[in-house]
Amino acid sequence: MVPRGAAGSGGAPEKWPRSAAVDAMSQSQFQLDLRPAPVDGKHLVADLNEPQQAAVLATEGPVLVLAGAGSGKTRALTRKIAYLVLSCGYEPWEILAVTFTNKAAAEMRERAAHLLGDRAKDLWLGTFHSIGVRLLRRHGELVGVKPRFVIYDQSDQQVMINRCFEKANLDAKAYSPKAFGAYVEQQKRECRGPGHPELPAGDFLERVFADLYGLYEGEMRAAGAVDFSDLIYLPWRIAAENPTIRIEWQSRFRYILVDEFQDTNRAQYQLLHQMLGPDRRICVVGDDDQSIYRWRGADVQNILGFAEDFEGATVIRLEQNYRSSKNILDVAGDVIAQNRTRHGKRLWTDQARGEPVKLYTAQSDRDEAEYVARRVDLLRADHALREMAIFYRTNAQSRPFEDALRSRGIPYKVVGGLRFYDRAEIKDLVAYLKLVANPDDPVSLERIINKPARGIGKVTLEKCAAYAADQGISLWRGVREIAGDGGSIGGKLEPFVKLMDELAEVAASGSALAVIQAVLEGTQYIELLEKDGTVEAQARIENVKELVGAIAEFTERVEGDRSLGAFLDEVSLVSDIDQVDDDGDACVMMTAHTAKGLEFDVVFVTGLEEGLFPHFNSSDSDDGVEEERRLAYVAMTRARQRLHLTYALSRRRFGQSSSATASRFLDGLPQGAVETEASSYRPPPPLGSGRWDARNRVAPADDDPAMDYVYDVPDYADESQDPSDGPGPGSAVFHPQFGQGRIVDIEGQGERAKARVRFADGETRKLMARFLTLL
DNA sequence: TTGGTTGGGATTTTT
DNA sequence: TCCCAACCAA
Numbered sequence: 081m082v083p084r085g086a087a088g089s090g091g092a093p094e095k096w097p098r099s100a101a102v103d104a105m106s107q108s109q110f111q112l113d114l115r116p117a118p119v120d121g122k123h124l125v126a127d128l129n130e131p132q133q134a135a136v137l138a139t140e141g142p143v144l145v146l147a148g149a150g151s152g153k154t155r156a157l158t159r160k161i162a163y164l165v166l167s168c169g170y171e172p173w174e175i176l177a178v179t180f181t182n183k184a185a186a187e188m189r190e191r192a193a194h195l196l197g198d199r200a201k202d203l204w205l206g207t208f209h210s211i212g213v214r215l216l217r218r219h220g221e222l223v224g225v226k227p228r229f230v231i232y233d234q235s236d237q238q239v240m241i242n243r244c245f246e247k248a249n250l251d252a253k254a255y256s257p258k259a260f261g262a263y264v265e266q267q268k269r270e271c272r273g274p275g276h277p278e279l280p281a282g283d284f285l286e287r288v289f290a291d292l293y294g295l296y297e298g299e300m301r302a303a304g305a306v307d308f309s310d311l312i313y314l315p316w317r318i319a320a321e322n323p324t325i326r327i328e329w330q331s332r333f334r335y336i337l338v339d340e341f342q343d344t345n346r347a348q349y350q351l352l353h354q355m356l357g358p359d360r361r362i363c364v365v366g367d368d369d370q371s372i373y374r375w376r377g378a379d380v381q382n383i384l385g386f387a388e389d390f391e392g393a394t395v396i397r398l399e400q401n402y403r404s405s406k407n408i409l410d411v412a413g414d415v416i417a418q419n420r421t422r423h424g425k426r427l428w429t430d431q432a433r434g435e436p437v438k439l440y441t442a443q444s445d446r447d448e449a450e451y452v453a454r455r456v457d458l459l460r461a462d463h464a465l466r467e468m469a470i471f472y473r474t475n476a477q478s479r480p481f482e483d484a485l486r487s488r489g490i491p492y493k494v495v496g497g498l499r500f501y502d503r504a505e506i507k508d509l510v511a512y513l514k515l516v517a518n519p520d521d522p523v524s525l526e527r528i529i530n531k532p533a534r535g536i537g538k539v540t541l542e543k544c545a546a547y548a549a550d551q552g553i554s555l556w557r558g559v560r561e562i563a564g565d566g567g568s569i570g571g572k573l574e575p576f577v578k579l580m581d582e583l584a585e586v587a588a589s590g591s592a593l594a595v596i597q598a599v600l601e602g603t604q605y606i607e608l609l610e611k612d613g614t615v616e617a618q619a620r621i622e623n624v625k626e627l628v629g630a631i632a633e634f635t636e637r638v639e640g641d642r643s644l645g646a647f648l649d650e651v652s653l654v655s656d657i658d659q660v661d662d663d664g665d666a667c668v669m670m671t672a673h674t675a676k677g678l679e680f681d682v683v684f685v686t687g688l689e690e691g692l693f694p695h696f697n698s699s700d701s702d703d704g705v706e707e708e709r710r711l712a713y714v715a716m717t718r719a720r721q722r723l724h725l726t727y728a729l730s731r732r733r734f735g736q737s738s739s740a741t742a743s744r745f746l747d748g749l750p751q752g753a754v755e756t757e758a759s760s761y762r763p764p765p766p767l768g769s770g771r772w773d774a775r776n777r778v779a780p781a782d783d784d785p786a787m788d789y790v791y792d793v794p795d796y797a798d799e800s801q802d803p804s805d806g807p808g809p810g811s812a813v814f815h816p817q818f819g820q821g822r823i824v825d826i827e828g829q830g831e832r833a834k835a836r837v838r839f840a841d842g843e844t845r846k847l848m849a850r851f852l853t854l855l
Numbered sequence: 856t857t858g859g860t861t862g863g864g865a866t867t868t869t870t
Numbered sequence: 871t872c873c874c875a876a877c878c879a880a
Binding site: 479732733735736 | 872
C-alpha cells in the first residue's frame with residue numbers, strides 16, 4: 081500500500097471541519113499521488129457466505145440488512161467499511177458508522193484496523209450520542225449552545241428540573257419532576273422544541289409542562305449544559321435549520337452505516353435523514369427480533385418500514401447462525417416464534433446439536449443461585465470463567481449469585497447496577513472538573529460548594545441564588561461577587577472561590593490529570609475519607625484512586641488542552657458495558673439488556689418467572705409481553721455451547737418471600753432439545769394431598785449439582801404461604817409422562833381431584849391431580 | 856448548619 | 871431489604 085504521507089496528516093479528520101479550500105487542495109493536488117489505487121475487493125469477501133458478500137458489495141443506494149443473532153453482521157459490517165475504503169475510493173473520514181455502545185465502536189475500530197491499518201483511526205465511528213457531541217462542539221452556537229458546554233446525566237438533569245420547579249413555584253408533589261423529565265425526553269425524541277406547534281396541550285398538566293419546557297431549556301442554555309436527548313435533537317436542529325451545514329455534512333459523510341438499527345428512535349432517524357445526501361448511500365443493519373428498547377423510545381418502525389421509506393432499497397437477510405449449537409437455536413427459535421409482530425425469519429445452523437438446554441426448577445432464589453454457582457464451578461474445567469455469564473431481568477437479582485459465587489471462591493464481575501461514574505465520591509470529583517470546565521454550571525456548583533463541609537448551607541446558597549437572579553448573572557458569578565464584598569457570608573465563600581480560581585489556573589496550562597490532582601490537594605478529599613476509617617470510606621478511596629488512574633490513562637491518550645473537556649465528554653457517555661475489560665478471568669453477571677451484542681460459551685438465563693421475566697410492568701399489554709419475549713430471546717442467543725434456564729418457586733422481594741410460577745416463555749419448549757433438572761427437594765405435594773413435609777425430602781446424590789442443598793427449606797408452615805392458594809388455574813405442574821404443563825382448571829378435591837392441564841406439546845389432558853407435582 | 860434518626864417507598868430495563 | 875428524603879436536636 082502506498083504510504084499516505086503529508087496529505088494524511090494535513091487532512092486529519094480530527095481537525096474537522098477543514099475549510100473548503102483545504103479540501104479542494106488535498107483532493108486535487110494530492111489525490112492522484114496518494115490515494116491508494118483501488119484494489120480488487122475479492123479477498124475481502126472470499127470467506128464470507130453469500131448474503132454476507134451481498135451486504136458488503138451493495139454500495140449504491142440504500143441497503144437494509146436483516147441480520148439474525150450470531151449471523152456475523154459485525155464481520156460483514158467491518159468488511160464493508162474496508163471494502164468502501166480499499167476498493168471504492170472512499171476516504172475513512174467520509175464514512176460514518178454508528179454503533180449502539182462505545183464498546184462496540186471500539187471493537188469495530190480495532191477490527192477495521194486489521195484491514196485498514198492506521199487509516200481506521202480516521203473513520204467516524206461511535207454511538208449516536210458521541211457523534212452528536214462532536215457535531216455539537218463544532219456548531220452548537222447555531223442553536224445557542226456554548227462551545228464549552230457540559231453534559232448532564234439523568235441525575236444532573238433531575239436536579240436542574242427541581243430548580244426549575246422552584247423557580248416556577250410549582251409543587252413537586254403535584255407535578256412530578258420525574259414525569260417532566262420523561263416529557264422533555266419524549267418531546268426531543270420527536271424533534272419538538274419549546275413552543276413547537278405540535279407539543280401536546282390536551283390537559284392541564286400538559287400545558288403546565290409545555291410552559292415549563294421553555295423555562296427548562298433557557299436554564300440549560302444559561303448553565304452551558306445539554307441533556308442526553310439534546311445530543312441527538314440539537315444536531316438535528318442544526319442541520320434542519322441551516323442548509324449550508326446540512327450540505328456540508330451530507331458531502332462529508334458520503335457513506336453511512338448504522339448497526340442495531342432496530343433500536344434507533346425517531347430523532348436519530350431524522351438526524352440520519354439530514355445527514356444523508358441525495359445518493360442515499362446508507363446501509364442499516366438490525367434484527368426486529370432483538371428490539372428491546374421500545375421503553376426508551378426506540379421505534380421498531382424504523383426498521384420495519386425502511387424498505388418503504390427508502391424506495392428501491394436492497395434487502396438482504398443473514399439467517400445462518402455461526403454462534404450457537406442447534407439445541408440452543410431451536411429453543412430460542414421456538415420462544416421467539418410465538419411473537420406475532422415480526423418479520424418472521426428462522427435462523428439455521430450447520431453446527432451439531434450440542435448439549436441439551438438445561439431447565440432447572442429451583443425452590444428459592446438462593447437455591448437457584450447455589451445451583452448456578454455449582455454449575456459454574458463444575459464447568460470451570462472446560463471453560464474459562466470469563467466465558468460464563470449469568471443474566472437476569474433486574475439488577476436487584478444479582479445479590480444471591482454474588483453470595484453463592486463468593487462463598488465458593490469463584491471470581492465474578494457484576495456489570496451494571498451502580499455505575500462507577502454514578503458513585504457519590506466520583507460524581508463529587510467530576511463535578512469539580514465540570515465546574516472548572518464551565519463555571520456557569522449551577523448543578524455541579526451546588527453539589528460541591530459544601531463538599532467538604534465549608535459551612536455553606538441552604539440559607540447561604542439561597543442568598544447567593546437570589547442575588548444572582550437579581551443581577552441576572554450566573555450562580556457562580558453571584559457567589560464570587562458576594563465572596564468579595566467582605567460580609568460574613570462572603571467570609572465563608574471566599575476560600576471556595578479562591579480554590580476554584582486556582583483550579584482554573586491549573587486547567588489553563590495543565591492537563592486533566594493536573595486538575596484532578598489539584599482538586600484532591602485543595603479539598604483534602606482523600607485525607608478526609610481516611611479520617612473516617614470505615615470500610616466504606618476505604619472503598620471510596622479506592623474508587624477515587626481508580627478515577628485518578630483513569631484520568632492519567634486518558635491524559636496520555638489525548639494530549640494537551642483539550643484533555644479536560646474531552647475526558648468529561650467521555651465519562652458522560654460511558655455505559656455499563658463499556659466498562660467491561662477482558663483482563664482478569666471472572667464469571668460475569670448482568671441484566672439481559674446489557675447482554676445485547678455479547679456472546680459466551682455458557683449462559684445462564686435466570687429468574688424465568690411470571691411477573692419477573694416477563695416483568696409485571698410489561699405484562700398487561702401484548703406489545704409489552706412481546707418485547708419481554710424478545711429480551712428473553714436476546715439473552716438465550718448469547719450462548720455458544722451451553723444454555724441453562726432457571727426459575728425459582730419462591731423469591732424474596734422487598735425482604736419477604738413470595739411464591740412464583742414458571743414464566744410463560746418456558747411453555748412449549750422443544751422436547752428433544754431440553755433436559756429438565758429438579759432440585760434436591762422432594763417435589764412439592766401432589767395437588768390436594770395436604771401439606772408438604774420436610775421429612776419427605778429425598779437424600780441428595782453426591783455427584784449431581786442439582787442435589788447439593790440440604791438447607792433452605794421453603795417455609796410452607798408459614799400461614800402466609802398456605803399451599804391452598806398455590807395450585808390453581810395457571811399453575812405450572814409436572815407430570816412424569818407428559819412433562820411440564822400448566823393447569824387449565826381443577827375439579828373435585830383431595831385424592832379424587834382431577835385437573836385439565838395444557839402440556840408443553842400443546843395438548844390439553846385431563847388427569848388425576850395426585851399424579852401431578854406442582855412446580 | 857450539621858449530623859443523626861426515622862419512616863416510607865421502591866424495582867424494569869439505560870444511551 | 872435497603873435507600874433516601876424529611877425531620878429534628880444540638
